[in-house]
Amino acid sequence: MPYQRRLSPARARPPFHNLRSADAPLLGITMSMDDQTGRERIVSGHERPEDDVNIALRPQTLAEYDVGQRQLIDNLRVSIDAARGRDDVLEHILFDGPPGLGKTTLAHIIANEMGSEIHRTSGPALERASDLVGILTNLGRGDVLFIDEIHRLPRVVEEYLYSAMEDFRIDFVVDSGPYAKSIPLHLEQFTLVGATTRAGMLTGPMRERFGIFHHIDFYTPEQLEKIAQRSALLLEIKMTPDGCEEIARRARGTARIVNRLLRRVRDFAQVMGDGSITVEMAQAALSQMGVDAMGLDDLDRKYMVTIVDYYQGGPAGLNALAATLAEDEGTLENVVEPYLLKLGYVIRTPRGRQVTARAYEHLGYPAPEGGEKDDPSLRMDFQ
Numbered sequence: 001m002p003y004q005r006r007l008s009p010a011r012a013r014p015p016f017h018n019l020r021s022a023d024a025p026l027l028g029i030t031m032s033m034d035d036q037t038g039r040e041r042i043v044s045g046h047e048r049p050e051d052d053v054n055i056a057l058r059p060q061t062l063a064e065y066d067v068g069q070r071q072l073i074d075n076l077r078v079s080i081d082a083a084r085g086r087d088d089v090l091e092h093i094l095f096d097g098p099p100g101l102g103k104t105t106l107a108h109i110i111a112n113e114m115g116s117e118i119h120r121t122s123g124p125a126l127e128r129a130s131d132l133v134g135i136l137t138n139l140g141r142g143d144v145l146f147i148d149e150i151h152r153l154p155r156v157v158e159e160y161l162y163s164a165m166e167d168f169r170i171d172f173v174v175d176s177g178p179y180a181k182s183i184p185l186h187l188e189q190f191t192l193v194g195a196t197t198r199a200g201m202l203t204g205p206m207r208e209r210f211g212i213f214h215h216i217d218f219y220t221p222e223q224l225e226k227i228a229q230r231s232a233l234l235l236e237i238k239m240t241p242d243g244c245e246e247i248a249r250r251a252r253g254t255a256r257i258v259n260r261l262l263r264r265v266r267d268f269a270q271v272m273g274d275g276s277i278t279v280e281m282a283q284a285a286l287s288q289m290g291v292d293a294m295g296l297d298d299l300d301r302k303y304m305v306t307i308v309d310y311y312q313g314g315p316a317g318l319n320a321l322a323a324t325l326a327e328d329e330g331t332l333e334n335v336v337e338p339y340l341l342k343l344g345y346v347i348r349t350p351r352g353r354q355v356t357a358r359a360y361e362h363l364g365y366p367a368p369e370g371g372e373k374d375d376p377s378l379r380m381d382f383q
């Protein structure tokens with residue numbers, strides 16, 4: 001029975017300095033719950049109230065956003081310049097990628113660069129087709145309609161959107177039964193910018209209606225350093241280059257997390273030092289918060305340790321893992337796994353999840369007997 005297996009001494013857990021929430025106030029650190037996981041995760045890519053700072057860190061233009069994602073920036077630049085040159089309306093755009101990488105920011109930038117207005121809503125907020133009608137009829141020519149979490153649009157609303165996107169018209173049905181009347185409404189040409197963390201959950205017809213599709217990938221540590229430097233400048237934080245590098249490396253490729261860690265380390269540095277961020281200060285602060293050298297937290301490590309201890313390194317099925325960890329499958333799949341896959345610590349195989357030799361090394365465990373079980377031919381993906 002896997003549940004009864006004990007840790008062998010060789011697999012004793014490495015000493016992580018995890019900060020419990022009870023200790024946090026001593027350090028002037030506030031920890032709050034992650035909406036998705038319901039647990040305290042400073043390294044969550046999801047937005048949290050504390051991410052709202054007085055000074056807006058959101059870049060306003062493509063030039064400000066540009067930290068070196070060449071393909072994305074260059075393609076958007078061409079689309080925007082071409083539409084503007086023709087005095088035309090920009091095609092519908094879909095952004096897909098993990099939370100906190102800049103999808104909402106890009107929607108604002110597009111409206112800004114096109115000199116148009118942005119109207120924001122989200123999939124779950126549009127419950128009925130009538131919710132959408134009011135929004136659509138209020139759009140001016142060239143306006144951006146930003147629908148966040150577009151994969152969560154109810155099917156009836158989604159079907160309504162099809163003709164709005166394609167022909168810029170909708171048929172509004174009033175009354176019901178024998179008195180039902182369909183009134184055609186003509187709309188101004190607009191640009192729909194959709195954002196999703198789960199492109200795979202979009203229906204085919206919805207996906208086909210977007211002219212432009214961009215997958216936003218995790219940032220490299222160097223790109224995150226640039227974001228941290230810019231934010232530090234705006235927030236008037238003093239930071240050494242190696243302090244910046246340390247924060248960027250632990251930010252899991254995510255812009256939102258790098259900004260959050262920067263502010264937390266600044267608080268720590270203020271209480272423990274003179275407020276400026278050095279590499280020692282960054283290391284001490286982040287270790288105290290349970291964020292390790294690669295940006296992994298308790299849940300990430302528990303996930304990998306469970307595969308090693310209970311499933312001999314894997315493969316382990318997602319549902320079995322979720323049951324062993326007492327976690328929700330969706331949380332593991334959408335919140336924990338993407339970055340571990342990105343780091344190459346975990347791979348998905350047709351038979352389940354498997355940890356790699358790199359993960360053993362990171363966890364401080366001896367390499368698995370008989371070498372790594374990682375067989376590249378078994379990989380299903382490598383996000």
Ligand SMILES: Nc1ncnc2c1ncn2[C@@H]1O[C@H](COP(=O)(O)OP(=O)(O)OP(=O)(O)O)[C@@H](O)[C@H]1O
Pocket residue numbers: 045046047057058059064065066067098099100101102103104105106148195197227230255256259
């Ligand atoms: N290229 C960038 N340069 C500087 N800051 C950035 C960049 N991209 C994103 N950010 C910052 O990251 C934060 C998160 O970005 P944003 O809200 O656009 O993410 P998102 O992809 O919409 O996330 P979600 O899926 O949770 O809605 C923003 O506050 C923004 O300031």
Ligand SMILES: [Mg+2]
Pocket residue numbers: 103104105148195
């Ligand atoms: Mg967003």
